[in-house]
Amino acid sequence: MTLLQSAPEWCRVSLIECPDYLDQVATWHHRECLRQGLQSSQQTRRDRLLQHLMGPGSVPQTWIALERTNAELIGCVSVVSYHLGGRPGTPQTDTPLWLSSLFVTPQWRCRGVASDLIEGVRHFARELGMTSLWLTATDQSEFYRRQGWQLVRRAKLGGRWVNVMSCELDTH
Numbered sequence: 001m002t003l004l005q006s007a008p009e010w011c012r013v014s015l016i017e018c019p020d021y022l023d024q025v026a027t028w029h030h031r032e033c034l035r036q037g038l039q040s041s042q043q044t045r046r047d048r049l050l051q052h053l054m055g056p057g058s059v060p061q062t063w064i065a066l067e068r069t070n071a072e073l074i075g076c077v078s079v080v081s082y083h084l085g086g087r088p089g090t091p092q093t094d095t096p097l098w099l100s101s102l103f104v105t106p107q108w109r110c111r112g113v114a115s116d117l118i119e120g121v122r123h124f125a126r127e128l129g130m131t132s133l134w135l136t137a138t139d140q141s142e143f144y145r146r147q148g149w150q151l152v153r154r155a156k157l158g159g160r161w162v163n164v165m166s167c168e169l170d171t172h
Contacts, residue, residue, distance in 0.1 A: 075104035
């Protein structure tokens with residue numbers, strides 16, 4: 001397992017390296033879809049997450065946060081491209097990548113886990129040559145704003161209004 005983060009309490013790793021956590025991540029994704037009023041099924045979430053295991057430079061991709069002492073799953077985040085037509089691959093640098101499905105268990109919130117997961121996505125996007133990332137947010141827009149994201153517009157998604165936000169990636 002390649003540890004991508006050296007925080008004392010948790011580590012960030014690719015779901016590719018730890019596929020045993022796929023079902024729990026699928027459960028979290030399913031619950032979040034339902035919370036947002038989107039149609040979802042546990043099996044659909046699982047099937048879509050299987051595409052996140054195609055390769056380290058491929059999109060979609062998911063990272064997880066694991067508690068260091070007992071490898072308990074404490075969070076996840078994904079990056080997707082809606083321009084790949086649902087197929088895994090490497091997007092062109094002029095097509096937007098979207099941060100998606102950020103989740104941290106309640107007992108681990110406000111401890112830097114979400115920020116670290118976001119930074120992992122930023123790093124991945126920069127390595128692909130991307131200059132920006134996008135996301136949609138409802139109740140966590142202020143958190144993302146503090147992380148450097150800017151509101152671009154409001155849009156309706158699944159019958160709910162969401163904030164469409166972006167952040168520029170430094171390319172240094």
